[in-house]
Amino acid sequence: MSQGLNKYVDEYQNLHIQAKILGQGGQGIVFRTKDPDLAIKLVTDESGTPVTDAKSLERYSKRFKRVRLLPLPENLNISVPAALLQNNAGYVMQLLSDMVPFSHFWLDGKSAEDIIPADIPEWLSGMPDSEAKKIIHYYRTGGLRRRLHALYKCASLLARLHGNSMIYGDISPNNIFISQGIEDSSVWLIDADNIRFEITSGGSVVYTPKYGAPELVQNKDCGRPSSDCHAFAVVAFYLLSLIHPFIGKKVDGTDEGDWADQENGEEDIEDCAYAGLFPWVDDKNDDSNSSDSGLPRSLLLTEKLTALFEDTFSKGRTSSLLRPTIYHWPEALAQAADMTIMCSGCSMNYYYDFIHPETEDHNCPYCKTPRPQVLIFESYRWNGADKSLGQPSWRYVREISQDTDLTIPRRVLDEFEIVDSDIAEVLISSSDNGILIKKSDHGNVELSVASGSQPQQEFQKLSSQIKIDHMTPDTHFWMFAQLNSPRLVKCMIGAGKR
Numbered sequence: 001m002s003q004g005l006n007k008y009v010d011e012y013q014n015l016h017i018q019a020k021i022l023g024q025g026g027q028g029i030v031f032r033t034k035d036p037d038l039a040i041k042l043v044t045d046e047s048g049t050p051v052t053d054a055k056s057l058e059r060y061s062k063r064f065k066r067v068r069l070l071p072l073p074e075n076l077n078i079s080v081p082a083a084l085l086q087n088n089a090g091y092v093m094q095l096l097s098d099m100v101p102f103s104h105f106w107l108d109g110k111s112a113e114d115i116i117p118a119d120i121p122e123w124l125s126g127m128p129d130s131e132a133k134k135i136i137h138y139y140r141t142g143g144l145r146r147r148l149h150a151l152y153k154c155a156s157l158l159a160r161l162h163g164n165s166m167i168y169g170d171i172s173p174n175n176i177f178i179s180q181g182i183e184d185s186s187v188w189l190i191d192a193d194n195i196r197f198e199i200t201s202g203g204s205v206v207y208t209p210k211y212g213a214p215e216l217v218q219n220k221d222c223g224r225p226s227s228d229c230h231a232f233a234v235v236a237f238y239l240l241s242l243i244h245p246f247i248g249k250k251v252d253g254t255d256e257g258d259w260a261d262q263e264n265g266e267e268d269i270e271d272c273a274y275a276g277l278f279p280w281v282d283d284k285n286d287d288s289n290s291s292d293s294g295l296p297r298s299l300l301l302t303e304k305l306t307a308l309f310e311d312t313f314s315k316g317r318t319s320s321l322l323r324p325t326i327y328h329w330p331e332a333l334a335q336a337a338d339m340t341i342m343c344s345g346c347s348m349n350y351y352y353d354f355i356h357p358e359t360e361d362h363n364c365p366y367c368k369t370p371r372p373q374v375l376i377f378e379s380y381r382w383n384g385a386d387k388s389l390g391q392p393s394w395r396y397v398r399e400i401s402q403d404t405d406l407t408i409p410r411r412v413l414d415e416f417e418i419v420d421s422d423i424a425e426v427l428i429s430s431s432d433n434g435i436l437i438k439k440s441d442h443g444n445v446e447l448s449v450a451s452g453s454q455p456q457q458e459f460q461k462l463s464s465q466i467k468i469d470h471m472t473p474d475t476h477f478w479m480f481a482q483l484n485s486p487r488l489v490k491c492m493i494g495a496g497k498r
Contacts, residue, residue: 008040010083010092016040023101023174024048025208028090030174030190036097039079041191043089051089060089067193073160077188078195091193098180099188102154102173105147105239107137123346123367134242135295135348142182144240144300144349145340150178151236152333153187156418158232158326161195162225169194169223171231172208173239198224210244211235214276215320226320232329233312240301243294245313246273248281250289280313299350299365302339304332331416338396338412345369352376352397352494372399374494375430379412382486389488397494404430413445413481413489426479435477438465444483451477 006018018040019032028043043051043060051060064081072078081091115133124132142150154176161168168189175191194206199222206223207216213230215221237245249255251273272278273289281291301309308324316323340349346367352374356363362371379394396412398404406428411421425443429436437449439462448459449466459480460466468477476492 008042008088008090009086011086012083014083014092016092022095023103025172025174027170027191027206032095033092037094038082038092039095039190040085040092041081041090041193042085052087057087057089064091064193067195070166070195071164072166072195073164076160077157077186078161078192079188079190080192093190093192095177095188095190096179096186098184099177099186100180102150102176102178102235102239105138105141106173106242107134111137121346121367138242138295139347139349143340143342143347145337145342146182146185147239148333148337148340149185150187151239152330152337153178153185153422154189154235155232155326155329155333157187157189158228159330159418162228162326165197166195167198167223167225167228169196169228170206170208171228171235172211173235174208176235207231210274212274213320214317217275221320224320225326226316226323229323229326229329230312230316230320232326233309233323236329236333237309237313241294241297243281243291244273245280245282245309246276246278246289248273248278248289248291250278252291252293254291255288276317280309280317282309283314284310285314296365299354302332302336302351305336308332330418334411334416334421335394338394341372341374341397341399343367343369344372344399371494373401374398375400375404375406375428376492376494377408377412378490378492380488380490382480382488392490393487400430400493402431406430407440410443410445410483413447413479413487414483415485425481432470433467434470435468436465437462437468437479439463446482448480449477450480451475 008016008018010016016038017034019034021029021031022039023030028041030039030041032039045051061084064084068081072080079093079095082094083092085091112133115136119136120129120132124135158168170191175189177188177190179186205216205219207213211231211234213227216223216227221227234245251269278289279286281289282297283289297306308328312323339351341352342349343364343366345364346369348364348366350365352371354365355361356365356368359368363369364371374397377396378392380389381393394412396408398406407424408426408428409421410423410425413425423442424440425445426447427438427440439447447462449462450459451468471493473493473495476490479489479491481487481489
């Protein structure tokens with residue numbers, strides 16, 4: 001069977017026709033095929049030409065077959081080679097039809113063209129159109145909450161991979177995919193041919209420019225789990241704040257110093273930044289490369305996330321051993337996502353307990369709209385009636401209005417686990433008549449419910465559903481959950497005004 005410019009035959013004689021390009025980089029190109037659930041990774045040379053010579057085909061074939069033999073964890077969302085291509089270095093992989101790369105979170109030319117002057121709201125009218133469009137695109141693509149949740153899912157995948165002694169090797173926005181629908185947040189990793197066991201010497205060094213760990217860019221190492229952690233943290237910070245963690249005033253032209261006298265030539269400044277030779281933009285001890293660009297980090301990052309970024313990009317910049325492992329990230333990101341609410345005025349997300357410095361009340365930090373009414377779940381570890389509840393182990397907050405439907409995930413009712421913390425355990429519907437609590441068809445929790453101001457109220461076991469009469473900010477109800485670790489959950493209304 002002959003092969004045209006956009007037709008590829010795999011090792012099982014299946015014909016694949018090229019469709020939309022999903023991403024392109026130094027290692028190759030990824031594109032969809034006419035089959036909506038299949039994609040192809042095609043290896044290209046430095047000029048972008050597909051690799052077809054016999055010697056390279058044999059080398060890449062061995063590499064792709066090795067990946068297929070790796071003991072990857074079950075049900076891990078990583079698109080591995082399903083079939084190798086004939087006459088081209090590349091392979092066919094599964095990729096669900098409704099997925100897009102993380103790079104779609106950044107404003108591109110087409111998305112910018114789709115935002116017309118009339119789309120720019122009054123609260124953004126004081127900034128240049130180019131910057132206003134970035135923020136519009138930010139909330140149109142799900143805002144802070146969706147980004148935090150997507151990063152939590154990605155970190156969970158990497159944690160499972162690292163937990164099986166493997167590294168991913170080339171983390172970048174083009175290699176992480178997410179469901180296109182705003183309400184869905186399934187995350188997959190593609191470009192799996194770089195996955196391998198950790199090696200301390202030998203082998204090829206692979207990374208995407210701007211995301212490679214300093215030790216890789218400086219050719220001091222060959223890639224470890226800590227290298228993955230740096231790349232992930234760069235993606236996360238860039239995704240949340242809209243600026244690269246190492247592109248500050250030393251690099252963007254806003255530094256007042258004379259860089260012509262510096263050891264590094266001006267043409268090398270960005271390369272030096274990406275190599276980790278400069279402090280990061282929010283370094284607490286060195287502001288020589290600071291930046292006021294991007295979204296305010298105080299509105300984006302919790303205390304835990306701030307510490308993780310600081311440790312990764314400060315101490316971890318010069319010593320990979322001092323970086324937080326990937327296991328620290330999933331819980332911190334999930335906790336942050338669960339405390340965000342959406343502003344009814346501007347559609348931006350912010351943390352529910354934010355106090356606006358001008359109003360000294362719960363107002364949106366972007367447009368000053370009063371906080372919407374929210375439902376707050378505070379989950380406590382239950383150690384017995386004679387023990388103090390202490391501090392909540394988890395908070396889950398969502399804005400509510402008439403006819404609101406909420407899904408309460410397992411992490412609110414049990415210890416956080418990276419594999420199943422997203423499972424829907426409880427469904428809650430809010431209306432003028434009260435709140436209806438239903439057990440999810442997929443849930444395993446044993447749940448009891450009581451209404452009243454004290455947890456000593458009589459609990460009623462939830463078999464199917466229970467209705468709580470109309471609630472006000474002065475009333476609340478309790479849920480007692482038993483899975484692996486008992487939880488007492490306080491559920492209350494948070495008004496827009498303190």
